[in-house]
Amino acid sequence: MIFNIFTLFPEFFESPLKTGLMGKAAESGIIKTGLIDIRDFSDNKHKRCDDSPYGGGSGMVLMPEPVFRAIEAQKKNNVPLILTSPGGRVLDQAFVKELAGKGEISIVCGNYEGVDQRIIDRYIDYEVSIGDYVISGGEFAALIIMNAVSRYVPGFMSNTASLEEESFEENLLEYPHYTRPQEINGMAVPEILLSGHHEKIRLWREAQSIEKTKRVRPDLYNKYLKK
Numbered sequence: 359m360i361f362n363i364f365t366l367f368p369e370f371f372e373s374p375l376k377t378g379l380m381g382k383a384a385e386s387g388i389i390k391t392g393l394i395d396i397r398d399f400s401d402n403k404h405k406r407c408d409d410s411p412y413g414g415g416s417g418m419v420l421m422p423e424p425v426f427r428a429i430e431a432q433k434k435n436n437v438p439l440i441l442t443s444p445g446g447r448v449l450d451q452a453f454v455k456e457l458a459g460k461g462e463i464s465i466v467c468g469n470y471e472g473v474d475q476r477i478i479d480r481y482i483d484y485e486v487s488i489g490d491y492v493i494s495g496g497e498f499a500a501l502i503i504m505n506a507v508s509r510y511v512p513g514f515m516s517n518t519a520s521l522e523e524e525s526f527e528e529n530l531l532e533y534p535h536y537t538r539p540q541e542i543n544g545m546a547v548p549e550i551l552l553s554g555h556h557e558k559i560r561l562w563r564e565a566q567s568i569e570k571t572k573r574v575r576p577d578l579y580n581k582y583l584k585k
Contacts, residue, residue, distance in 0.1 A: 359511040361391045361504050362437070362464035364428055366407060368393040370497040379514065380505060388513045391504070392432070396420075399427035408470050417471025425466065425477050432464070438483045439464045440503070441473065442496035446485030449503060451526040453486075457503070458510035465503060467496030529582040531571045533563035 363371065375384050375391055383389045397405040401423070408418040429439070438460055447453070457463055466473070466482070478485065488499045508514050536547040550562045572579040 359389045360462040364394045364466040368395045383514050396424050396428050399424040420473040422474040422476045437462045440484045441466045441482045442468045442499035443485040444487050446487040448487050454506045458507045465500045467500050529578045530567040533566040
């Protein structure tokens with residue numbers, strides 16, 4: 359899987375791409391990441407890439423010129439271009455799987471108050487949000503997208519079966535997990551998990567997933583009921 363990241367802060371990705379599963383995958387070549395510094399494409403002597411918005415308002419806006427140049431220098435046919443944006447479609451598991459099937463994606467990290475709309479109009483295929491909240495920079499969102507997508511790349515996960523049982527599959531949250539010790543501070547592992555009866559355990563886990571989804575995420579539960 360190849361990720362092309364357009365960012366104002368390429369150094370942000372140095373540590374995450376060297377640690378944990380992402381680091382191992384990068385080292386083995388399972389994932390490859392190209393970092394494109396948008397500031398390199400600014401014609402301003404101070405490498406400035408933002409300016410105040412027309413019409414007034416607070417904050418600054420990412421200028422189109424350096425982004426245009428950066429994208430044109432790296433643009434590849436049939437590679438979807440994503441913009442991280444709180445105004446985009448919310449990233450969900452179905453979309454993660456869709457992106458994983460692309461083989462290569464490019465991500466523009468949104469920053470400041472937003473980006474010039476002409477960047478979106480000319481180049482962006484998908485505006486993607488990681489949730490209904492605002493963060494300080496699109497680099498955080500890009501890293502989350504990269505990690506979520508990478509988990510579906512063959513070789514990234516040592517246990518691929520876990521992908522089929524985790525939260526958001528079939529519009530259900532995952533069931534609770536337990537491990538040793540069998541009891542701690544008066545809290546015991548449910549007896550059903552000690553029974554060795556695999557079908558009963560499966561049904562218990564399914565019921566727990568349904569109950570938790572109904573309680574915590576009624577929106578997902580309604581989707582589950584409509585399957």
